[in-house]
Amino acid sequence: MLILARRAAFVEPDANGRLVLTMDAFRYLVGLATGTSVTNTNLSTATGMLGMDQVEWTTRNLTASDSAVSGDFCDVNATSGAIVITLPTAVGKSGQSIAVRKNDATANTVTVSGTINGSASQVIAVQYTALVMVSNGTEWCIV
Secondary structure (H helix, E strand, O other): OEEEOOEEEEEEEOOOOEEEEEEOOEEEEEEEEEOOEEEOOOOOOOOOOOOOOOOEOEEEEEOOOEEOOOOEEEEEOOOOOOEEEEOOOOOOOOOOEEEEEEOOOOOOOEEEEEEEOOEEEEEEOOOOEEEEEEEOOOOEEEO
16 A cells, blocks of 8 residues: 555556556556566546556665656655755656655655645655656646
């Protein structure tokens, strides 16, 4: 189970080997499992499915402030203090994705800085909370 923006979500393979995210009674196509990485498909909501451009998730275990790039899964440990993860501009990156998760139980926060859902930043304060974001070409959208 994942916690996305404080909502319970489940990721499981379907009969065709695709990874499917179930959240709030809706099912979203996330991608195809290939070995230890996930290859995602085209971003489209026209069919009611959510996919992502061809991205190999790169896991980055971070303990200090840093900048993220498209395709990053930033697994952040803020035990030593508050951390800021800076997103690149979403302009020109339509369909690209970035994920940031706080993995420690301390009161220290992880701030994700960049234009996200119309705000200048989002703060993660709860252990195992993750923001999975996709660029719409203008801003990062939490999915």
